[in-house]
Amino acid sequence: MEQFFQQIINGISLGSIYALIALGYTMVYGIIKLINFAHGDVYMVGAYIGYFCMTSFHMGFLPSLFIAMTFCVILGVAIEKIAYKPLRNATRIAVLITAIGVSLFIEYGTMFFVKADVRSYPPLTGLLVKSFKLGDIVITMQQLLIVGITVILMVLLQFIVKRTRIGKAMRAVSLDKEAAELMGINVNTTISFTFVLGSALAGAAGVLVGIYYNSINPLMGIMPGLKAFVAAVFGGIGIIPGAMIGGYFIGTLEVMVSGYGNSMFRDAVVFAVLILILIVKPSGLLGKETREKV
Numbered sequence: 606m607e608q609f610f611q612q613i614i615n616g617i618s619l620g621s622i623y624a625l626i627a628l629g630y631t632m633v634y635g636i637i638k639l640i641n642f643a644h645g646d647v648y649m650v651g652a653y654i655g656y657f658c659m660t661s662f663h664m665g666f667l668p669s670l671f672i673a674m675t676f677c678v679i680l681g682v683a684i685e686k687i688a689y690k691p692l693r694n695a696t697r698i699a700v701l702i703t704a705i706g707v708s709l710f711i712e713y714g715t716m717f718f719v720k721a722d723v724r725s726y727p728p729l730t731g732l733l734v735k736s737f738k739l740g741d742i743v744i745t746m747q748q749l750l751i752v753g754i755t756v757i758l759m760v761l762l763q764f765i766v767k768r769t770r771i772g773k774a775m776r777a778v779s780l781d782k783e784a785a786e787l788m789g790i791n792v793n794t795t796i797s798f799t800f801v802l803g804s805a806l807a808g809a810a811g812v813l814v815g816i817y818y819n820s821i822n823p824l825m826g827i828m829p830g831l832k833a834f835v836a837a838v839f840g841g842i843g844i845i846p847g848a849m850i851g852g853y854f855i856g857t858l859e860v861m862v863s864g865y866g867n868s869m870f871r872d873a874v875v876f877a878v879l880i881l882i883l884i885v886k887p888s889g890l891l892g893k894e895t896r897e898k899v
Contacts, residue, residue: 607741612864613857618748618817620856621755625810626833627840627848628762629803635779635843636799638697642704643684645830646711647804651677651811652821653719659727666729666816670754674808681804682797690793708826716823723822726815733816751813758806759849766845771798779843828872832859835879841889850890 626648633641651673658669688707692700728734729747736745766772774795777785786792814829815821836855840847855875862871882889 608864611742612860614742614744614748615864616857616860617853618751618856619860620853621751622810622814622817622852623829623833623836623856624849624852625755625758625806625813626829627836627852628759628845629807630834630837631840631842631845631848632775632799632803634837635845636775636796637689637693637782639689639700640704640834641684641689641803642701642830642834643688643707643711644803644807645826645833646708646715647677647681647684647826648807648811648814648829649821649823649826650680650711650715651808652815652825653715653811654808655812655815656724656726656821666733666812670809670812673812674805677804677808677811678801681800681807685797685800690796712823712826719823721823723820726819726821728819729816747817751817754809754813758809762802762806762845765802771795775799832872832875835875838879838889839882841892844889844891847889847891 626645629644629647630641633639633644654673654676655669658664658672659666664672684707688703689700692703733746733750736743738744764772766775774785774790775798777788777790778792778795782792785795810829811821814825832855833852836851837848838851839854840849840851842848855878858878859871859875862868862874886892
């Protein structure tokens with residue numbers, strides 16, 4: 606039983622990272638119906654920015670986290686303005702291929718500058734290296750930090766979407782872009798702000814995964830990005846609470862498969878769940894809230 610609870614705690618930590626990345630996928634899809642495959646690579650860039658802040662500039666964890674989020678915001682908006690905005694009225698397949706191209710460009714562009722070596726995050730100090738024991742269950746400060754920061758960011762995101770003027774504009778554009786434009790909403794600004802939020806969350810996830818797994822590389826965004834996409838589909842892509850639920854579910858599932866089965870099969874199980882979801886309930890867990898416009 607202790608092992609089960611230990612795996613649940615580990616799954617919540619990993620699921621927090623997936624949830625942060627999945628929120629970026631689901632918000633962008635909800636607004637412009639685009640699956641932004643470059644999103645996982647924004648997360649990778651965030652991990653590198655945090656790494657260089659902590660090693661080259663000897664900054665603390667929180668300043669590094671803030672700078673990584675800020676840099677990822679700039680990168681996310683640049684991607685939207687340069688790559689996606691000119692294709693706003695293009696076919697979906699053209700935009701999808703562009704997203705894959707942007708993803709590869711970021712991956713190998715980063716590899717050109719930082720090389721392909723795996724780098725290790727500097728060890729944390731002070732309170733952040735402590736751990737607590739509840740019987741045989743071990744909870745580290747890193748896990749508490751990851752879950753705590755994730756919850757704060759998710760609550761902040763929900764506040765922005767539900768309570769602010771720009772959040773109302775995002776919901777309006779998501780429901781009907783043309784009608785929102787007729788009501789005086791600046792659609793381009795709203796779309797850019799969606800990329801701001803999603804990229805900031807991805808940057809935070811990159812730094813958190815760096816301190817959790819202690820290693821980063823230029824291709825680290827591929828698999829977590831795909832799993833976060835699975836999480837978004839599981840919860841109902843385009844629905845923010847669904848992305849949170851999906852992230853925690855996928856993280857817990859992956860840890861359970863590794864703990865009780867074979868870690869080599871964890872990716873296969875995650876994608877098998879995706880196939881099952883698409884067969885049984887293509888709209889996702891909370892997908893009943895969406896309407897397909899003909």
